[in-house]
Amino acid sequence: MGNDFSDRLSRIAHQPHSPFVPPETKLPEFTIRAVVSGIVLGLLFGASSLYLVLKVGLTVSASIPIAVISLGLFRVLTNAGVKPASILEHNIVQTTGSAGESLAFGIGVTMPAILILGFDLDVCRVTLVAALGGLLGIAMMIPLRRALIVQQHGVLKYPEGTACAEVLKAGTSLQNKPNTSMVAGAQLVFCGFAVGFVYKFLMSGLRLWKEIPxxxxxxxxxxxxxxxxxxxxxxxxxxxxxxxxxxxxxxxxxxxxxxxxxxxxxxxxxxxxx
Known part of the structure; x- marks a missing residue:
């Protein structure tokens, strides 16, 4: 039984993989607009993630929401006359944004430990911990990428990454043509932001009702x-x-x-x- 399972995993791992974007395809990827958009979204989702992890002790991944927002944002810019973004640019946006959110979560779960150890949370110490944590994650991911992603493709499922990739593939194409069906998803996300902001402002800002009855x-x-x-x-x-x-x-x-x-x-x- 064990040998059969190992043989099946071996066959899956050695199946040829055809990437969605062929290596010979030339598409814009590491562009200024993609990096800036990812940084801005990373700051927004990082702040919200840090707030949530300190408030309730957990947070949620921002990869898929950032991917949807990226598709909707560049769709609006395309309608305004800007060149459409490629799927690789969308991937840069969601990767950069989700990295900021992940870093904020790491800060949120380590800072209480620093307080328990008796250290103060000054800006320099928090910034140093965040920078070193991010660099350590990048340094570890470089050698692990080939072992865990390239060589184990089809064996390790990575459901969240797979779902995010499907969102990007459904929202755009290799010809840089955005899919209009994804605009509704982005509009829903922004409407959620607006409703949440109005509700929070009326409750916490104007204090029209008790925040915690x-x-x-x-x-x-x-x-x-x-x-x-x-x-x-x-x-x-x-x-x-x-x-x-x-x-x-x-x-x-x-x-x-x-x-x-x-x-x-x-x-x-x-x-x-x-």
């Missing part, structure tokens, strides 16, 4: 409480991670606030010393 129980259930943070960013994260993971997180919160904290409050009330 809460009910704290009194005697008989001391320490127990129920609260809900209804915010656009958490709603988006919940939609992406799906009901299963969201239910697990909800169950953990319910266990903490309705069981563990009341138990600690109950038994701790009889303790004579801390």
């Amino acid at each position: 809460e009910k704290v129980f009194g005697k008989g259930f001391a320490g127990g409480s129920i609260s809900a943070e209804v915010s656009p960013e958490l709603l988006g994260v919940g939609y992406i991670i799906g009901p299963r993971i969201a239910s697990i997180m909800f169950a953990g919160g319910a266990l903490s606030y309705l069981v563990l904290i009341p138990l600690i409050r109950f038994f701790g009330g009889y303790a004579s010393t801390p």
